[in-house]
Amino acid sequence: EYYLDNDEHSVGIRNKYKEHVAKMFELTGFTSEQAQKNTEAVLRIETRLATAAYDKVKLRDPYANYNKISLEELQKLVPSINWNSYFTTLGLENVNELNVSQKESLVEVGNIIASEPLDAQIAYIQWKVISSAASYLSDDIYAQNFDFYGKTLSGKETQSPRWKRAVSSVNGMLGEAVGQMYVKQYFPPEAKERMIRLVHNLQAILGQRIEALTWMSDETKAKAKEKLDAFYVKIGYPDKWRDYSALNIEKDSY
Structure with missing residues (x-):
């Protein structure tokens, strides 16, 4: 709704989000001019995705979200993506059928790839990397990320201390x-x-x-x-634990 609604609250959130995206680009080394240009591209692409996305009511409709199609049908549905290459890159072989829960959204992804300038698509991908890694970057970047997502969107006054964030990261990644x-x-x-x-x-x-x-x-x-x-009993912990032996962990990783 923040992307599409024009009430005072939504417009205010949208403007603060634009400021946030631009600041994050600047904090990661982009010039002010580059940051503004990238921000416009990000907002344009995200608004297109939001327009195509299902609303909350339709998301609860199991029939609307079950669209079983073949890989060949998927390729015809979204021809701008080489789906064989996509699944192979993910390590998935012999994908013959799959469920596309939001067909309209996926079609719009294909339209974006086919119509948006390459530099706009690059800016969007850069933004997704920056945003997803914000919690693990510098204090300035983390503070800016918290200012928008913590304070503006969630109403939090203070951020969690670094030690709690570190413990949460370990628990999340090495659960x-x-x-x-x-x-x-x-x-x-x-x-x-x-x-x-x-x-x-x-x-x-x-x-x-x-x-x-x-x-x-x-x-x-x-x-x-x-x-x-056929009931599978899962109690307490797995019979076979995940093997982390190949993972290199340093004391200064956080």
């Missing part, structure tokens, strides 16, 4: 490594086994209750028990 430390101290294997037995007992009882139902046909009971048997 299973942190989880292993927690599990070792607070959740022994015996506790997990006990909870798994409890869930299996519940499954067994539920299976017996399904079998005893008088209003359900034998065929429906079989399907219900098939679904029950």
Whole structure:
């Protein structure tokens, strides 16, 4: 709504966002003139994307968001993107079918690629990199990012101290490594086994209750028990932890 609505509040937020984008470009080495030009490109592209995006009501419509198509159909739908190259670059082989949840939005992405000047597309990609990395860059960049997203949009008065942000980053990026430390101290294997037995007992009882139902046909009971048997139990922590051994972690990384 901030991109499209013209009420006083939305216009105010939009103007502050423009100022924020320009300042972020300047803080990362762009001249004031370059920053202003890039900001105009970013706002233009983001407004096009916002115009094509579903509203909140349509996002809740499962039928509107389920559009199963073949890779060949996707290529015809958005011809400006080489989808074979795209999926191969992501390491995905033999993609034959997929769901496009917002077809109109994806079509508009293709239109943007086909119609926007290359320097505008580059500016948009640069902005996405700067914005996503803002929490890990200099104090000035972090402060500017917080000023808009924290204060202007969320009403926060103060930013989290650096140590809390560092802990949050470690937990977010090395979650299973942190989880292993927690599990070792607070959740022994015996506790997990006990909870798994409890869930299996519940499954067994539920299976017996399904079998005893008088209003359900034998065929429906079989399907219900098939679904029950397929229930995957996830308790506490994974059976196989993620391997971080190939990750190089330095003490001065943050």
